[in-house]
Amino acid sequence: MSAISPLSQATILGYPRIGRRRELKRAIESFWKGNTTEAELQATARELRATTRARLVELGLPTVGSAIPESFSFYDQVLDATLALGAIPGRFASVTGSDLDIYFSLARGNDQLQPLEMTKWFDTNYHYSVPEIDENTGLKANPAQLVAQVTEAREQGIESRPVIVGPVTYLLLAKASDDAGEGFAPIDRLDDVVAVYAELLGALAAAGAGWVQLDEPALVSDSLSVPRAETLALVERAYAVLGAATNRPQILLTAPYGDSSQALERLGKLPVEAVQADLVRGSLPTAALASGDLAAAFTGTQLVAGVVDGRNIWRTDLRRAFSQAEQLQTAGISTVIGTSNSLQHVPHDVADEQQLSAQLKGWLAFADQKVGQVATLARGLVEGAAAIETELADTDAALADRAQAAGVRVDGIRSRVAATGQPERDRVTEQERRDAQADLGIPQLATTTIGSFPQTTEIRKARAAFTRGEIDQAQYDGFLREEIERVIRLQEEIGLDVLVHGEAERNDMVQYFAELLDGFAVTENGWVQSYGTRATRPSILWGDVSRPAPMTVAWSAFAQSLTERPVKGMLTGPVTILAWSFVRDDQPLEDTANQVALALRDEIDDLVSAGIKIVQVDEPALRELLPLDADRQAAYLDWSVGSFRLATGGAGADVQIHTHLCYSEFGEIIDAVDGLDADVTSIEAARSRMDVVVPLGDHGYSRGIGPGVYDIHSPRVPSTEEQAELIRIAAASIPGQQLWVNPDCGLKTRGYDETIASLTNLVRAAREVREAALAGVAS
Numbered sequence: 001m002s003a004i005s006p007l008s009q010a011t012i013l014g015y016p017r018i019g020r021r022r023e024l025k026r027a028i029e030s031f032w033k034g035n036t037t038e039a040e041l042q043a044t045a046r047e048l049r050a051t052t053r054a055r056l057v058e059l060g061l062p063t064v065g066s067a068i069p070e071s072f073s074f075y076d077q078v079l080d081a082t083l084a085l086g087a088i089p090g091r092f093a094s095v096t097g098s099d100l101d102i103y104f105s106l107a108r109g110n111d112q113l114q115p116l117e118m119t120k121w122f123d124t125n126y127h128y129s130v131p132e133i134d135e136n137t138g139l140k141a142n143p144a145q146l147v148a149q150v151t152e153a154r155e156q157g158i159e160s161r162p163v164i165v166g167p168v169t170y171l172l173l174a175k176a177s178d179d180a181g182e183g184f185a186p187i188d189r190l191d192d193v194v195a196v197y198a199e200l201l202g203a204l205a206a207a208g209a210g211w212v213q214l215d216e217p218a219l220v221s222d223s224l225s226v227p228r229a230e231t232l233a234l235v236e237r238a239y240a241v242l243g244a245a246t247n248r249p250q251i252l253l254t255a256p257y258g259d260s261s262q263a264l265e266r267l268g269k270l271p272v273e274a275v276q277a278d279l280v281r282g283s284l285p286t287a288a289l290a291s292g293d294l295a296a297a298f299t300g301t302q303l304v305a306g307v308v309d310g311r312n313i314w315r316t317d318l319r320r321a322f323s324q325a326e327q328l329q330t331a332g333i334s335t336v337i338g339t340s341n342s343l344q345h346v347p348h349d350v351a352d353e354q355q356l357s358a359q360l361k362g363w364l365a366f367a368d369q370k371v372g373q374v375a376t377l378a379r380g381l382v383e384g385a386a387a388i389e390t391e392l393a394d395t396d397a398a399l400a401d402r403a404q405a406a407g408v409r410v411d412g413i414r415s416r417v418a419a420t421g422q423p424e425r426d427r428v429t430e431q432e433r434r435d436a437q438a439d440l441g442i443p444q445l446a447t448t449t450i451g452s453f454p455q456t457t458e459i460r461k462a463r464a465a466f467t468r469g470e471i472d473q474a475q476y477d478g479f480l481r482e483e484i485e486r487v488i489r490l491q492e493e494i495g496l497d498v499l500v501h502g503e504a505e506r507n508d509m510v511q512y513f514a515e516l517l518d519g520f521a522v523t524e525n526g527w528v529q530s531y532g533t534r535a536t537r538p539s540i541l542w543g544d545v546s547r548p549a550p551m552t553v554a555w556s557a558f559a560q561s562l563t564e565r566p567v568k569g570m571l572t573g574p575v576t577i578l579a580w581s582f583v584r585d586d587q588p589l590e591d592t593a594n595q596v597a598l599a600l601r602d603e604i605d606d607l608v609s610a611g612i613k614i615v616q617v618d619e620p621a622l623r624e625l626l627p628l629d630a631d632r633q634a635a636y637l638d639w640s641v642g643s644f645r646l647a648t649g650g651a652g653a654d655v656q657i658h659t660h661l662c663y664s665e666f667g668e669i670i671d672a673v674d675g676l677d678a679d680v681t682s683i684e685a686a687r688s689r690m691d692v693v694v695p696l697g698d699h700g701y702s703r704g705i706g707p708g709v710y711d712i713h714s715p716r717v718p719s720t721e722e723q724a725e726l727i728r729i730a731a732a733s734i735p736g737q738q739l740w741v742n743p744d745c746g747l748k749t750r751g752y753d754e755t756i757a758s759l760t761n762l763v764r765a766a767r768e769v770r771e772a773a774l775a776g777v778a779s
């Protein structure tokens with residue numbers, strides 16, 4: 001390794017890459033449609049990268065010392081690693097074309113090939129493309145994209161730092177391909193993969209990269225296939241090899257998204273030149289710091305103190321962050337200021353928000369503001385605290401303003417939450433509820449849907465026209481009523497047992513409620529990448545939450561007025577509302593969740609008064625917020641379940657409460673799902689061919705359960721026979737009286753043709769199995 005400069009004292013782990021106005025989304029989608037060429041798309045991407053680097057310099061990151069990460073991605077950082085490793089799954093062998101063609105084929109599939117599966121990246125709402133590895137997966141270093149970025153940056157006068165998902169995390173996030181032998185795990189190929197990383201590092205060194213960043217968030221997770229202690233040992237094994245490579249850039253090894261304090265001393269001893277620790281979710285190993293052991297471990301190694309939160313949009317408490325970093329520096333550790341993780345999870349710039357109040361804006365920091373904070377803190381480390389006293393004092397003032405601002409703490413809301421306890425979270429016994437709900441006349445293997453019906457172009461157009469003021473409230477409401485009536489008639493014709501109103505009035509299942517509740521603000525440009533070219537605009541939950549008026553009652557009551565069959569009220573649960581928003585960081589999540597829960601509790605009350613007998617409270621994010629740290633999981637499950645029960649616990653015995661969870665990694669939280677105490681739970685199951693029903697059966701789950709029999713993630717229409725087969729699989733583990741028949745999730749992304757065909761088959765399948773069961777009894 002050539003002697004090169006140390007890592008700059010200010011850095012970030014990554015930056016949003018979709019573009020300030022989602023330019024990359026537009027460019028990629030236009031390329032997919034065939035409206036632009038690959039060369040044009042590459043030119044747009046180059047321009048975006050150049051703009052990003054220039055912006056980061058403008059915000060205070062130096063052009064030298066590899067402060068600026070190359071965190072651009074056309075789609076996903078794990079998929080980037082797959083391409084860089086040449087780890088193309090065998091089933092894609094037939095795909096030809098440029099690297100980019102292959103890349104997008106893996107991401108999106110084609111007529112013959114299913115795309116790589118997508119799943120959530122650690123405890124975020126970002127989705128990555130899951131690598132598929134087996135004993136024979138070809139591996140071949142393909143550094144072209146990484147090298148190109150280093151070269152581009154140099155031509156721009158900037159020493160940048162390429163970023164790659166590290167080898168251990170890459171393999172622990174991969175799944176064994178269908179061709180893999182019995183018992184094979186992707187991590188079995190660690191040595192092969194490390195050898196390819198060594199080649200990539202060689203190519204980067206040759207291209208003149210002074211530093212490379214290898215991300216190993218697997219280090220902080222207890223939710224992977226190997227225990228955390230073993231992950232650390234694997235990291236040691238991998239980096240012993242990479243560190244020994246003679247021709248490589250200096251290595252920054254990162255451990256974002258959680259607490260690495262237990263591992264930090266050992267990470268400091270690795271043959272790498274810098275290690276990052278998330279000091280927002282995580283903490284410093286205080287004993288090792290005091291004893292000097294941490295400093296000893298970090299001799300000759302820089303420590304990047306991740307003190308600026310990359311997960312949230314609140315202005316950093318600079319004084320607190322500075323004192324954390326100062327402690328390290330005082331202990332004799334060469335300290336760099338950094339972020340807790342990549343800023344890819346926050347929007348670009350508070351300055352792009354015109355509608356937010358000036359006061360709220362004063363409390364916020366999006367990516368650009370956070371970069372500024374990093375630069376300020378770094379200046380403080382170099383020049384002393386006095387040099388940044390103005391900035392520290394400004395932050396103190398903003399935080400003090402936030403603490404006392406109207407709406408942040410509302411006594412009435414707080415005392416109401418404080419007055420609740422277990423009784424508010426408990427309903428009468430299951431048996432009493434079953435008896436009281438018998439009047440609903442719900443048959444065995446009852447059929448229903450998850451809530452949304454297709455969001456058609458007409459619906460989007462009407463909403464846009466209303467937002468722009470081209471149609472008035474009465475016209476818009478009239479349009480929605482017609483839409484609801486159509487959806488009700490359609491469900492009756494198809495023959496579903498429990499109907500929904502279709503959610504046509506909702507742009508998004510969280511934002512809809514955020515707009516109607518007090519305590520939330522909505523952004524104009526606060527886009528955050530969810531996956532690929534998809535982005536969401538999370539709302540900001542800044543104050544105490546309350547419900548100024550009913551939110552869904554008019555729509556549900558109207559739908560119910562049109563039909564004799566029961567219509568489900570449809571709400572989003574407290575945990576999901578929190579998970580898909582930017583939530584205040586000045587009090588425990590539990591307190592915020594309970595406020596949301598009380599607002600929902602009142603909504604349920606009003607729905608019931610308006611004649612609704614079944615209410616579904618969706619909690620698709622229950623699993624997502626599960627802490628990566630095993631130690632913190634029990635407390636999380638306790639409050640998350642408690643808040644759901646507070647929302648639903650006021651419903652009388654005759655009100656049937658449903659919930660919906662859409663993922664299949666279910667095992668870890670099965671007790672919590674049981675703890676929700678919903679009368680009926682629908683879950684995703686079709687894609688995994690009912691994998692969840694066996695653990696549910698073993699668990700002795702006693703209430704209603706609807707494992708999805710129709711995979712709504714693609715336009716494919718599942719046949720009657722196929723769905724009947726899935727129902728029969730479920731019926732083998734779960735008694736028929738408990739079983740419901742429904743799709744995996746809502747239908748909003750689907751078209752009408754396929755929806756009608758699939759639901760028609762679903763209803764037929766349920767009838768077929770029902771009748772066969774009756775015939776079985778009769779004979």
Ligand code: MET
Nearest residue numbers: 450451452618620746747
């Ligand atoms: C991501 S879960 C979605 C549930 C919602 N009720 C819907 O059907 O769209």
Ligand SMILES: [Zn+2]
Nearest residue numbers: 620662745746
């Ligand atoms: Zn769902």
